[in-house]
Amino acid sequence: MSKRDRRPAGGDAPVRSRLVLVTPEDGDLGVVAEDLRRALSGGDVAAVLIGRSGSEAERQVAAERLVPIAQSAEAAAVVVGDTRAAGRSKADGIHIDLGGGDDEAAMLSPSDDPEDEDDGEEDAPPSRSDPVTAEVADMVGRFRGKIVGVGGVRTRHAAMAAAEADPAYVMFGLLERPDAADTHHKTLALADWWVPLFEVPCVALAGATAEAVAEAASTGAEFIAVRSFVWTHPEGPAAAIAEANRILDEAFAARTAEP
Numbered sequence: 001m002s003k004r005d006r007r008p009a010g011g012d013a014p015v016r017s018r019l020v021l022v023t024p025e026d027g028d029l030g031v032v033a034e035d036l037r038r039a040l041s042g043g044d045v046a047a048v049l050i051g052r053s054g055s056e057a058e059r060q061v062a063a064e065r066l067v068p069i070a071q072s073a074e075a076a077a078v079v080v081g082d083t084r085a086a087g088r089s090k091a092d093g094i095h096i097d098l099g100g101g102d103d104e105a106a107m108l109s110p111s112d113d114p115e116d117e118d119d120g121e122e123d124a125p126p127s128r129s130d131p132v133t134a135e136v137a138d139m140v141g142r143f144r145g146k147i148v149g150v151g152g153v154r155t156r157h158a159a160m161a162a163a164e165a166d167p168a169y170v171m172f173g174l175l176e177r178p179d180a181a182d183t184h185h186k187t188l189a190l191a192d193w194w195v196p197l198f199e200v201p202c203v204a205l206a207g208a209t210a211e212a213v214a215e216a217a218s219t220g221a222e223f224i225a226v227r228s229f230v231w232t233h234p235e236g237p238a239a240a241i242a243e244a245n246r247i248l249d250e251a252f253a254a255r256t257a258e259p
Contacts, residue, residue, distance in 0.1 A: 016252040017217050018046035019244055020203055021075070022175065022227040023066060025053045033065050035237050039230050040073035042241030046223060047147070049095055051080030051175065063089035078147055080175065086143075093147025093168065096139055097175065098132060098158055132158055136165035149203070151175055159190065163200040169223060170194070173205025179228040183207040183215045191219035208232070213244050217251035224248065 021039060024032055029052075036048070048070035052062035063085040070077035071092070078093040079086035086094040140148045150162040151171035159170050172194070173187040183206050191204040201222035206213045208228040216224045226244055233240035 014220055014252065014255040015222055017221055017224045017248045018044060019241065019248070020047045020049060020223045020225040021045050021230060021241070022049045022205075022225055023051065024227070024231055025051055029062055029065055032062075033069060035231060036066060036069050037073075039237035039241050040070070040075060042238030043245040045073065045075045045241060047076040047078050047092075049078050049080050049149075049175075049225070050091070051095070056082070056084065060085045060088060063091060067091045076147055078149060083143075086146075091146075093149065094139070094143055095149040095151055095171075096136070097152030098150065098154070098162070130161040130164065132161035133164040136162045136167055140165050140167060151203075153190070154186075156190070156193065159194065159202075160198075163198060167200065169201045169203050171203040171205060171225065172221075173203075173225065175205070179208045181207050181209050181212060183212040188215060188219060191216070191221045195220040195222075210243060210247060213247050214251060217248050218254075220255055 021036075023036060039045070040048075048066070050063055050066045050070070052059050054062075059082050063079050063082070067077040067079070067089040076092040077089075078095050079089065079091045080095045081097060083094055085091075136148070136150055147168040149169045149171060150167045152174060153159045153162065153170055153172060154174075159172070162170050172190040173184055177184070183204070187204055191202055194202045203223040203225050204216040204219055204221035205225040205227075206216035206229065210229070213224060213226060213229060224244070226240075229244065230237050230240040233243070
């Protein structure tokens, strides 16, 4: 997951989506670590988003435990919302949510309501003085050479403002929202809008079923994020990753076959 994954803005050639695996926020850390090892043995994963609830010390312990597991499988280890844990664990990057994260990563948000997303209407392009652009640019500058991803995106304007600062990706779908069977309709709408127009890659957060992963992949997003689809899969995490990659292969084949 880097600028090498980018394609020219407005490029017609579809890309094969890759997986981003989101770790559980709670539960026994030893179990999470073992499940992560199993999952990463199941096939290609571009990155692992490592986010844990609890105290700063608990988040630090989790990052130090999980970052090496991701990196040993050649997946980028990206810590969610905790710049200190990201730095001390030697993670590959940091994921910051608009309006969330630690004090250093907190940014402005259109609303405190996670369901208050735009209805798909085009917003005016942002300026470089936009506060979201400024905040993301600060993080990109501080973590130069590292992955800086942006989530918590609720509107088109926020997505464009974040992209002005040239992050590694913009995520559609809210990590704070409980997992559902279906991929959220706003996630699909925003990814459908974004993919043909912008160079900065997007991550579409899929729901908890195979059908939801296929829905997300149908947008052509460069990355598809999965969480409980993997951790609750009846055949285990490795089988889930293998199945998700088959779904991404099928979606890519379908897009390349389109006239």
